[in-house]
Amino acid sequence: MAELPLPTARTVADLRAQVRAWRAEGLRIGFVPTMGALHEGHLSLVRMALAKADRVVASVFVNPTQFGPNEDFDAYPRGEARDAELLAGAGCHLLYAPTVAEMYPEGYATKVTVARITEPLDGAARPGHFDGVSTVVAKLLLQCGPDIAVFGEKDYQQLQVIRRLVRDLNIPVEILGGPTARATDGLALSSRNTYLNPDERAVAAKLNLTLQAAVAHLRSGQPVLAVEAAAVAALEQAGFQKVDYVEVRDPDDLSRLGPGPLDREARILAAAVIGRTRLIDNMAV
DSSP states (O other), rough: OOOSSOEEEHHHHHHHHHHHHHHHHTTOEEEEOOOOOOOOHHHHHHHHHOOOOHEEEEEOOOGGGSSSSSSSTTOOOOOOOHHHHHHHTTTEEEEEEOHHHHHHHHHHHOOOOOOOOSSSSSHHHSHHHHHHHHOOOOOOHHHHSSSSEEEEEEGGGHHHHHHHHHHTTOOOOEEEOOOOOTTTSHHHHHHHHEEHHHHHHHHHHHHHHHHHHHHHHTTTTHHHHHHHHHHHHHHEEEEEESSEEEEEEEETOOBBOSOOOSSOEEEEEEEEETTTTEEEEEEOO
């Protein structure tokens, strides 16, 4: 394995050998899967894992199977050297950076599909996306075999899909959700934020403000359907070219709530496009 600036495994065999050595010492293993282009949100997940485990592995793998044919796989920001430095500074112990050929060797023919919870929201807006996510996460968890794995709540539907996946397949790992890291104006941190020009960046911040207003309206007893419609209109007026959804959902199974006032806990989730950047965000209600 490469050693600087952080020990790096590029094969499943090397990853498992290191994890096996740690387990022989009685150490608890944490895992933080990423697609790289790291920011403070990712590093907060590493720190969360460090608080729960003795050793932390972070993966960097831009997974081609979760990108649609007209999405940004080729343009997605990459920079492994910078990522390794940031991970080392956050206290990570091992970087797992497999190639596409290592993850999907010639003849690979298996896909993991999680039903129902993947169908609305990003599942409807990005057909096939969650099959790619479920497959790669199942593989990564089985390759690493951690005690805990940490995922960000910014990708809330993804987090709930992974929890369902782990329960259904009896994968012996605890899934933890890390709070969404935000810029000072409230915009959720995302690797794709680098696509935004200054004018678009100003518009992007209004996604968070719109959701905050929607949460306040829901808590005051306004009907779900009316709050959703008002939030979509506000985003369009703010300058978003397309709003994929603003919907109030059950926080566990993501079933649709409303159309009247809420009488239970909920999550409001949104996705909208400004320029060539698709932004997502969500909040507890």
